[in-house]
Amino acid sequence: MADVSEVTGDATARTVFGLALPALGVLAAEPIYLLFDIAVVGRLGALALAGLAVGGLILAQVSTQLTFLSYGTTARASRMHGAGDERGAVREGVQATWLALGIGALVIALAHLFARPVTSAIAGGSDIAAAAESWLRIAVFGAPLILVAMAGNGWMRGVQNTVRPLRFVIAGLVVSAVACPVLVHGLWGAPRLELEGSAVANVIGQAVSASLFIGALVVERVPLRPRWHVMRAQMVLGRDLILRSLAFQACFLSAAAVASRFGAAAVAAHQVVLQLWNLVALTLDSLAIAAQALVGAALGAGHAKGATRLSWRITRWSTIFATGLALIFALGHGVIPELFTSDQAVLDEMAVAWWFFVAIMPVAGVVFALDGVLLGAGDVAFLRNATLSCALVGFLPLIWLSMLRDWGLAGIWTGLTVFIILRMLAVVWRVGTGRWAVVGADLQTRHGSDSDPAAEHDRKGG
Structure with missing residues (x-):
């Protein structure tokens, strides 16, 4: 449950910056890794680097346009945390994770359907487009995993824990950082996958982070079944x-x-x-x-x-x-x-x-x-x-x-x-x-949604 000083508006600078600094680490971790990825792929030459730039730009739109899975989940989970309903706050994370998996599957399907025309439109139908398409068709399998991590960040911020998400994100990025040069350049007997190796490394690292966030939900022992009324409110x-x-x-x-x-x-x-x-x-x-x-x-x-x-x-x-x-x-x-x-x-x-x-x-x-x-x-x-x-x-x-x-x-x-x-x-x-x-405690009232009897049952410990 939230500390009394926090919910009455008397949170100290230590409390505020204690939340902000780990959150900054999560925000900064991905851009820092991208610079490392660019440095590794850059040794393959200008074509590979350009392909990574175009493919990465397209994939980045997923996280850019779907930030509600983190920010919206924080808004809903933090209210329940303040009301002392920790299980309710975690359940927001469960439903956001279901949304992440569903939307992520849709992103994969759309990316494979439109990868060629989209990369051609951006890169001009050149060899760069072909390289970008090859990278994107692999890297997009990480889309659901990226979104799961966003949902996990959302509910954990809501319960005012920004340290665990930082650890989970860094764990995934460390794995990616090790796998990237190994797979791109074929180090230590690994196959030399070149540009595609970067995409594979990305997916491996994202899988590590996503599994840690899902594991954190499982150990909370809350109902894991999907609830449409909650997901609908999150989508509003x-x-x-x-x-x-x-x-x-x-x-x-x-x-x-x-x-x-x-x-x-x-x-x-x-x-x-x-x-x-x-x-x-x-x-x-x-x-x-x-x-x-x-x-x-x-x-x-x-x-x-x-x-x-x-x-x-x-x-x-x-x-x-x-x-x-x-x-x-x-x-x-x-x-x-x-x-x-x-x-x-x-x-x-x-x-x-x-x-x-x-x-x-x-x-x-x-x-x-x-x-x-x-x-x-x-x-x-x-x-x-x-x-x-x-x-x-x-x-x-x-x-x-x-x-x-x-x-x-x-x-x-x-x-x-x-x-x-x-x-x-x-x-x-x-x-x-x-x-x-x-x-x-419930943001649904702001959007005119009806309460759900099953949710009330869960809230009361059923």
Whole structure:
């Protein structure tokens, strides 16, 4: 059961960062492994590396678009944890895992059906497309396993355990990291599978992580049978989160497309600064995960005022932390860019985007924290509408005007800045109204679902 100080909004910085740091480890582990995978495959030559890039981009959309299996599950499980219903919190994980397996099977079928046309569309029907297709047809068997790990992260965050997921994810990545060079280059007598070896290694590691998450559910001794009413409620959250994610994708793909119109130096500079922005976002998202788990628990325990106090406290810490990051990047403006390139044209373009990048960090500290608060409250319909509105009003018009008016990266990053500011205004207003702070253990009431007698029977220990 949640600690009293946590559900009344008096969680300490130690509690918050104790949740955030392991969550950051989980968020960072996959990108770090991908860099290792690229380094191993890169020794095969440019064609293999390009095939990995295209295939990996396609597979990455699975986790990008299906984050509701982690974030939505956390929102539901954390409420039950706050109400003292630990079995109910774990049951959310069971149902999310069933969803993960079902959706993952569908992803495999669709990937094998459309692998050739999709890779050809992205790579231009060349040898790169053939390499990407070969990698993808193997790697996609890991899709259900990736989704199972996401569901496992979701319910474990909900019960405020972010250390076990980190261990499970690292275990899988270590296995992949050992298997990857062995299978790609045929070390120690293993067959030399080249690019396909990377895909096989990925699936092996994902199987290890998924089995650990499934094993954690089994030892909890809760009913493992699927329950449609719970999965339906989880998919309602999923619908809103997917639409929100698509808004982000439309914005950043548009930005990349427009940047490419300004020449190689502009697109290279944009990509470097954007990757640094993704690193900052990853760091701030770990605090948002802590906010989500703690706020959900407070609301589940019936402490709306405590959830509100906690929301502003975490937002204050997130803003201070983001401001510190901004200061580091401001002081390093003459050094950090040169770590990525020595091309003066690219450095000049990076200088244009750099101060936008620095300026939006403190604003993002507010946005990410309050996003986590509203996710923890299950207020995803508002987040969907706010993100879509801010994208349509702020980001996209400025992106396309940048191309028409030849504003360059200054126009693109102005669009991103306006997008972040509008989102900040939206979430600050929403949290200030208090309408999000709906108490109760079950998020179904927010979506108008009927209760299920079997679920009530389980909840009472039957």
